[in-house]
Each structure stands twice: as C-alpha cells, then as structure tokens.
Amino acid sequence: MLRSLLTASAVLAGQALAYDQALGFKGAALVETRPLDAIYKAALAEGGVVTMWLGGDERTDEDALKKEFEGRFPGMTLNLTTDLSKYHSVRFDEQLASGHVHVDSIAFQTVHDFPRLDAEGALLHYAPVGFDKLYPAMRDVRAAFYGILTVGWAGKWNTDKLPGIEAPVEWEDWLRPEFKDKLVLTYPNDDDAVLYAFDLIMQQYGTSWFDRLLAQNPRWVRGTRSPDTIMADPKSTWAASFTSDGLFPTKNINVSHPVQGSFVTWFQLAAIPKDAPHPEAAKLLHNYMLTPRVAVDARLVARPQRCAASCRLPWHSRDARHQHYLLPRVDVGPPPPRAPADLVRG
Template sequence: MLPLLVVSALAAVQSLAYEQTLGFNSAPIVETRSLDEIYHAALAEGGVVTFWLGGDEKGDEDAIKKEFEGKFPGMTLNLTTDLSKYHNGRFDEQLAAGHVYVDSIAFQTVHDFPRWEEQGALLHYAPVGFDKIYPPMRDVRAAYYGILTVGWAGKWNTDKLPGIAAPIEWEDWLRPEFKDKLVLTYPNDDDAVLYAFDLIMQQYGKSWFERLLKQNPRWVRGTRTPDTVMQASNSSWAASFTSDGLFPTSNINVSHPVQGSFVTWFQLAAIPKDAPHPEGAKLLHNFMLTKEWQATRGSWPVRSDVEPPTGYPAIFEMPGTNITYFREWMSDRAKLERLRTWFEDKLGSAQGLSPLIDGI
C-alpha cells in the first residue's frame, strides 16, 4: 500500500494536471486599478510577496528588492534568485504537494510556462500595460508574459588586451591574441549557453569549436563568473562571450556580431493561481511593467512603447539576434539533451560548485 503522504501528493497532482480547454474559463482578469490602489490591497493582504527569479548569483537582482520596498513602504519582497533549472523543479514540487507558497515566478525555462498553463496552475492576469508588451512575448490569455529581457555581448578587458582590434564576428575570437585569455561558461551546464554554441556552430560548423578548444579557454559555471574573472587583476583571463551586458565600462569593452547570431531572450513571469499573496504579486508585476522600470534595466524593454537602450535599435530591429527564437528552441527538450551530451563528451561534466555558492 502506498504511504498516505504519497497518495495525497498523487491526488494533488491529479487535481491539477488535466486539460483545461473544455472548462471554457480562461478569460484573463484585466487590471483597471491604479498602482496605488493595488498597493493598498497588497498591504491589506499582509504586505508580503515571495518572488522566485532565475539567475546565477544570489545578489544578482537585489536591486529589485530595494526598488520595490523603497517604492512601496510596508511591503516586503522575499526574493530568491537561483538557477531557473532548479527553480522550475521546486515549483513543480509545490504543485505536486498541493501547497503553493511562492507568489510570483520569472524563469529562463520558458518552455515550462505553457505546460503550467495547460495544467491550470497559473493565474490569467493582465497587468496594466499588458497590451503594450510585444505580442510574441505574451500569452494571449495573460497566463504568462515577458517581464524583462537578457542580451549577451562579447567582452574583453582593455587593460589586459590593450589596442586589439575589436572582436565582432565569432571567428574573431579564434585570433592568436585570445589564446589562454578566454573564460567561458560550460555549454552543458546552462541552456542559454548551450543555445549560444548551437547558434554559432550551426553557422560556422564543428571546426569552429575545435579551433576554439585550441585557444585553451577556462571553463566555469555561471554566466556572471566570466565577468568576475575578467575583472580580477590577478588573473590573465581577459575575454568572454557567454555573459550579458550591453554597455562598456571603464575597462571592459563590448561587441555584437552582425553576420553571426547572438543570444537574447525574454524572461517569462507568471502568478500561480494558488499564490498565497496574489495582490502582492499583482503589485510586483504592475511595478515591473511600468514604463519607468522598463526604461532603466540596461537591456531592451518588453514594452513596445518604451525606448530601447541608448545607442541600440528596438529589439526586433537589432541585427544578429532573434529574441523570439529562444523560446522555440527551448521547447525541443530532446534536441537539447543531445546537444548537452555532445558537449559533455567533449568538455567533461561541469566542474565546481554552483555559481551561487562558489564565492567567485
């Protein structure tokens, strides 16, 4: 006989995991309240929001917590940043147990959201400004939608590599000056990095990767780790193309290919249907979708009525990238597993602690 807890968990799964179409009850709640009205409703609910955000450094998005709590006194944002590939399984565990305790989710694992919507696990809710989100970035019934975008760049430390010609196209990274200088994230440890290598190698072939290996790159975990290593004065590693960022700094320059393709995607967000603090979650989503918040992210906005980052065209006019293709690519999990296995065979399994606890 199955233990009672297992039976209960199975029953909870069965109560959610059914096809929703014939219920004919998917019309979204369309927000008409002001931000201030939602704020007071969230305070009355308890003033708490539990938010899970995909990222690979614990302090990655602490600015969101500071901004949110500063804007809305009395509100507490319990923000947990972790790898999306771990967050999604933990959310599935909550659904399986019939005990959802997270109020808002925003993950890189964009392939999961249609499944959760089909299971009836997500609230159909259109925040203010939902109609301004680019149509490819939003579900027609507002179960999920883009909340922020991520755009990668080639980067190099100009103190360590002074006077070099800017590496623009992917073959430029194979030049002699990058020998023993590249620090790259394992493609078999992060789907976005895997996507980057797939884009490059579908265009330039396996020989490009073989030549890259001759450059003797350092392989690390986490897409923020290369930035830290490049900046370190006691390190000779000086360049990378597996991390985000659109703007140069005092000693880090950036570039994007024009003939080749580079990584962009939109992080999907949703409110679980059984979120314990739905008003708090609504406040958070409405806040993050304001024109003001979208304009200050240092990346492309998800709203069509917000100007792109200074010096860049709108995301759908940016050469070298297709921000909608990542979602399509992520949906073929069997193909991704074949790619991941191929790279693991070439590089070995990813070595080191999780980037959230490795101290780098």
C-alpha cells in the same frame, strides 16, 4: 533506484491530477485597470508580503529590485530568492504536486516551462497595466505569462587587460591570437541558453570553429555570471568572454554583438501562480516592474542609443528564438546527470 523511480512517478502523477485542466476554459484574462496606489493598498491589506522566485546566477544579482520595491512601497516586504531557473522550476513543480503553493511570483529563464504550466492550469491569467504595450513576442495571448526583462549574450573584453585591440565582432574574431589563453566561457551543457548560443554558431561555422576555439585554451566555468567576475578580477589573466549577458559597456568592459552571425536573446518570463497566497502583492510587483522607468532599467524597452553600436534589439531580432529552441526537448536533451569531471579538479 526503484524507490527513486516510484517516488518520481508519484510526484508526476500527483501533479497531473492536481493541475491537468485540458479544455478547462476559464474565459478572458483579468485586465488590470486600477492605479498603482490602489493595488498597493490592496497588497497592504492582504498582509504586505510578496514572495518572488527569480532566475539568476548569484543570490545577490537582483538585490537592487528588493531595495527599490520596498523603498517605493513602505510597509511591503519582498522576499526575493534568486537562483538558477532550472532549480526554481523543479521546486515549483514540487509545490504544485504537493498542493501547497507558497510562492507569489515566478520569473524564470526556462521559458519552455510556462506553456506547460499554463496548460496544467497552474497560472493566473492576469494582464498588468501596460500589458497590451508589450512586444507581442513577450506576452502570452491569454496573459498567463509575459516578459519582464530581456537578456542577451554579448561579446565582452576587459580593456585594461586587452588594451588597443580591434573589437571582436564576428564569431571567428574570437579565434584571433590575442585571445589565446584569455577566454573564460560557460560550459555549453551548464545552461540551455549557452547551449543554444553554441548551436547557432556551429550551425553557421561548423564543428571546425569549435575545434579552433578549443585550441585557444579557454577556461570553462559553471554559471554565466562567473565569466564577468573572473574578467573583472585584476589579478586574473582571463580577459574576455561571449557567454554572459550585456547590452551596454561598463567602465573597463567593452561589449559587442555579431552583425553577420547570430547570437542569443530572450525574454525572462514571469507569471503569478493561480494559487499564490498573496495575489494582490504579486500584482503590485508585476505592475511595478512594468512601469516605464523600471522596464527601461530592466532592458525591457531598451533605447537604441544606449545599446552597443553592433547591438540588434531582441524583440525584432531573428535571434530571439530561445523559447522555440527549448520547446522540442528531444533536440536539447535531458540535463547532464552530473557536472563535467574537470569541474571538481583540485
């Protein structure tokens, strides 16, 4: 235990010495003016490789991005690693502490990390083309980080398993009898954004709401992609959830968002490390992701007509305060030391 504590202290001390640059004013951000093809040529000349760490539940979540990027820019290779943001964040801190950064682009759900990383001098101040068009809440004033997509939890239900039901809209609707033994939910302590969702609900409805939810006998799982997988499985009887993302309905999964209640939305932030080994390739990737077509597909600038009828668009929503919730860590608390005991039940 002592060795572990000393190692952790050494890592943190090394990180502080390497990146603590308080009052290290570096002037204005680099504002991109080149066309995309010019950045592409520079990225090829640099080696044609970009490494991105992207927050997500499953490693295949964003495979389409790799395929589209490499198809649009022949000769470029996108080394994309999708993993939980809380793991990515720790690994990136380890790179900073070691003085050997080998990732070119980071995009995490742990949005509270970015102001800290910028204060440590770890991020490149770079404004991609279109940066000034982003909604103000989605961008750092010095262009150290900015949103590349929006995420929001939604109510979802499988219409094949729950045909003809009245749409659940408000949080109390999920307590109706038809959802008994049908809800599959992410553990609140598994994900900060899920924890925030339960915090918002219980601020409005109190602990009695949660007691009634437990009486519905929900199935608790790790990860926010797991409910989607389980709901979609025709062999599973679990049919509904409100702890996974979605703005739009799909073939047999309907979507709703509360009108009177609050729900969680946030902007997945991205940044280029100051010491990225392939900065031109990272710039190409970020500029590509902020092009209008890609941005719309990524729900960065979602169109109202595509949104579910009850959906509030996140950038002008009172619900887009996830970052503010995460910043006071004394309120959120430390991550649990281990998974809940019943996660390992046979």
